[in-house]
Amino acid sequence: MNNRYFQPESLMMSHGYKPALSEGAIKCPIFQTSTFVFNSAEEGKAFFEVAYGQREKEPNEELGLIYSRLNNPDLQILEERLCLWDEADECAVFESGMSAISTVMLEFLRPGDAILYSKPVYGGTDHFINKVLPEYGITGHGFTNTQSEEEVFQDLKGKGLEHKVKMVYVETPANPTNALFDLEECKKIADRLSTSDKEVVVCVDNTYMGPLWQHPLKHGADLVVYSATKYIGGHSDLIAGAVLGKSKHMKRVRTLRTFLGNMAGPWTGWLLMRSLETLKVRMSKQAENTVEVAQYLSQHPKVEQVYYLGHLEEGSRQYAIYKKQHSSAGAMLSFDIKGGEAEAFKFLNNLKLIKLAVSLGSTESLAEHPATMTHSDVSKEDKDSIGITEKLVRLSIGVEHPSDIIWDIEQALEKC
Template sequence: MGAGNKKFSWKNIHPNCKPTTRVLSAGYDPAFSEMSAKTPIFPTSTFLFKSAEHGERFFHLMSHPEERGEDEDPGLIYSRMNNPNMEIVEDKMLVMEPGAEDAVVLPSGMSAISTMCLALLKPGDIIIYSAPVYGGTEHLFEMILPKFGIETKPIYSPEISEYRDNLDKYKEKIAMIFIETPTNPTIVHTDIEEIIGLAGKYSSGENKIKVAVDNTFMGPVFQNPIPLGADLVVYSATKFIGGHSDLIGGFVLGKKDDIWQIKSYRSVLGATTDPFCCWMISRSLETIDLRMRKCAENATKIAAFLADHPKIEKVVYPTVLNKESSQYQIYEKQCKGPGALISFYIRGGKREAFSLLDNVEICKLAVSLGGTETLIQHPRRMTHAELSDDMCKRVGLTDSMVRLSVGVEDPDDIIEDLKKALEKVR
């Protein structure tokens, strides 16, 4: 917020500083609110126009944003369309995602993905996507988008040749490549630059294949797809961005035209994020760097412990990967840190995995991720229960897999908790 202040752009504040510095001030001009150091909350459904002419102009700019003058205030109309807290949190998120031209906040990660797809795709289009994806995304892709004439094709391996085969087969019908990297819950990395290169090769003047990356697990601290050439980045802000397991939210970031299109769908679909939730996300963005780094440092220690434990068959986490593996090389190339999600396979199956889940005392048995507390869950029977047996088999999602989202506790306490619970697994 702060349009109209000609001397200073709060949107683009301290342009030479790092995102962790800029995020503290971005989007909010204290002079607009009694010099309040922190952003106020604006619980209003509607906004007053200074004159009828202003009202007319604001409505006109809603549908013709390209006509807005450089210093012209686009105005606020009605909170389903826009609200100061929505604008503030979008401006803050924008500084965290280098290279993005604009950001749109949505009321959940699923709302971000579904509004993006509805806004940018049309009947007859095909999306190819990295499988597995989060269970809700899978449901959207397989059960809902086909009803609107949008076909989806899962790619079961991060191998670039699989993407190429599909591009050869479906050619110009492919409008989007959607990759979740690393994948939930198998923690498989897809090479973002290779996908972008491929999309570029198969794009033509009229048919630009958009690459959308679900960056929920790593970003914006550990992975930035836009400088690599991605068109769109989506987030569940419910996870590391909110960071305290106390809100639901989402974002899409990318090029101005695409984000404008998504914002216009958001208004009509009514996918509005309430001012208090936007305010909570704004507050959380101030500490995202600190939290994500601490969670990753803890996860590195915990993954090493799990990798050495006789009751654990395999751990999937960047720092315990074989350094020669292609997965490690992709990780090294595109990530700035390992993140905080560990998936591991316990020896045995569902019975042993459930026994571990029922015996932990400090780790909390719940789905979701990216909060301050360590969460443990069983993807095959919980978050990804809807996935077909065939899909699970192809991607190695078995009943012995457990997913841990590591929090900010003392890592030795979590290790002790897991150690004691593993002793009880028979």
Template sequence: MTSYDFLPELSEGAVKPPVFLTSTFAFKGAGELAALIQTAHDNRGGKSNEALPLIYSRINHPNAEIFEKRFSLWNGSEEAAVFASGMAAIATTSFAFLRPGDILLHSSPLYGGTEDFFARELRTFGIKTASFSAESDYSEIKKIAKRACRRGPLRMIFVEAAANPTNVLADIEACAEIAEEFSSGKRKAITVVDNTFLGPLWLNPFKHGADLALYSATKYIGGHSDLLAGVVEGKAKMISRLKSARTRFGNIAGAFTCWLLTRSLETLKLRMTAQVKNARRVADFLRDDRRVEKVYYPEFFEEDSNQNRLYEKQCSAPGAVVSFDIKGGRKTAFRFLDALKFFKLAVSLGSTEPLAEHPATTTHYGIPREKRIRLGITDKMIRLSIGLGSPYDYIFDLKQALDEAVRDRRARQLR
């Protein structure tokens, strides 16, 4: 992993890949350049699985190639494509595989930006959407798919492996089976899994039938809150199609971003393992605190529930995002957040530092209130991203913030 697909002798003996800060690449002769341009031009639709030549950094560049090849090792995928952000990965995947009149069926809740993109942007291009609860089983999803197909052909099922911010798990195998059943002709319905919360360590979507797995690489993969990126992995033919679309849209991640991502891959397992260890302790503390109404964490699913069966089937660890409902509602939640010392009040997750946010007024604000409440994203919910610090510091901070929030609430009640 730490040296895969890089030869030091090609870069003056450098042990680590340098940053290739160039927009274009020189050639020895006009004939050579013309031949490569023709190859790239003929593959505009992703018809060939051959690697794109190094011509211009909007098409590809060495730092992107190194990261993509190393990242594909984690889940054993054939290829990967890196993008300028997680939303760039989602948007490009959508436009590469969907056409006007097609149906996109997705789980809910999703990250608010994804929900908004599906609801607003795709519909302006004639792409129709339908949704199902992330907790739905095979029969429920199929029923909704049948109803949706009255409006057009089903071409994509999109799910978050663990829903943001409720941690509800989607049944990937059921979605893949339904996509296969609804495929017709030359155009296959595909299953796309946003694996940001649990991947690539704790869940491998391809073991359960997914066609593509995508990530906001800004989160755990980058892991240091110092970059924006996205990545999609899957079969070579599908990734070639994505790379062709990426060239046209111009949303490949830059050289320095890819260099940072490659650096971060070397510590990904160490970081995610330590974060899960800390998250388990934080989740246990919150579950035992009487001021907390409910904790949303995969290890806390009821033993005989379908969610617990999915967790045991699909996941090897619960991840490091812990959401919970605080007793008292929005005002108490805000007082709690304002009282935090170690946790930073910020959107995003997966970094070395601990972060806290209020989903209903930040990441999921764009979802209509009635739908948010129906999905469990209420004003009393708080989402935590657990970092690499001492779990005792985190628990101390959460306890003092709970003390402050409840003390202030009681004082107001006595007035």
């Protein structure tokens, strides 16, 4: 029994926590404190030496508690538990998904560099790449899932960027179209662009799949980012982000987080620990519901096309990627409603059970209009080329009874 390998969902209630250190409390308390008392000046010195990278930890030495900007029991235990799902070396939790994404980009990119990114990406990420990073002399160059490895490389070469790329940033499945990108191919591109004195880092936004249905580190990624607000939090009651990966990269991410001060607080850490206990149960139910919803939509006369991983054509390139990288079709889908913005808005305005709101991955079903909401700031050229049209509606399926979700969709479509 002592040698038993427990699955992550079995460890979410206990991993990393020692009740004896907290008066025997079965759940980790909220450590609502800014600073921690040292037993001696020598101990404080030793803790800071490790925290600021002045020396490496000794074997079996743990980084002592110093200050909640550097470490806090709620965050430390949460980060250890998140590592179990993705089998990551380390994890760092942030105050939002964009905080996690922007910190990674600012750490690994410098003026004169370029970032190669998949299209589409979340609207906030698109804005940061195309509106914020250029202010720092950093160029963004997008590629789509219709391009081959060689086409991407030749495109970069044609623009004189092949020697400037320092990061390949991939969001797969893509928000909001569910477009898939082959992570092993992305790693090959990164390796091809790397040199003896320049490593091109592969970072993957895995928010759409959560920690359950896809594990990018197993397919060549160096770093994984999440909006932990979504499936990890799962209850629409917190904002958080997370970065996971190899120790050599995470050391840099953690250091910048320390000095930007954008770590999550203990209350958020505690809420996320609570949410991790039901992560697999929630996500499994959401995926089951989505199968039925997607099937209904695919047969509705007012729906032109459904973008759902479970409906990919067998034998297609997208299907091959799906089978290689995913254990589920997930709980996100989009569909084109016949008509345009007016019909999409009429559908959204007549929903009764499903909530008209941005975000995703929560227990309640959510609907939104990407072209005018989450992706409103994406250029018209990009919207047109990647299918973010006025007729596109995005759904995040929750844990309600599937017949109720379908009833709501049916009555709203009838009013279009």
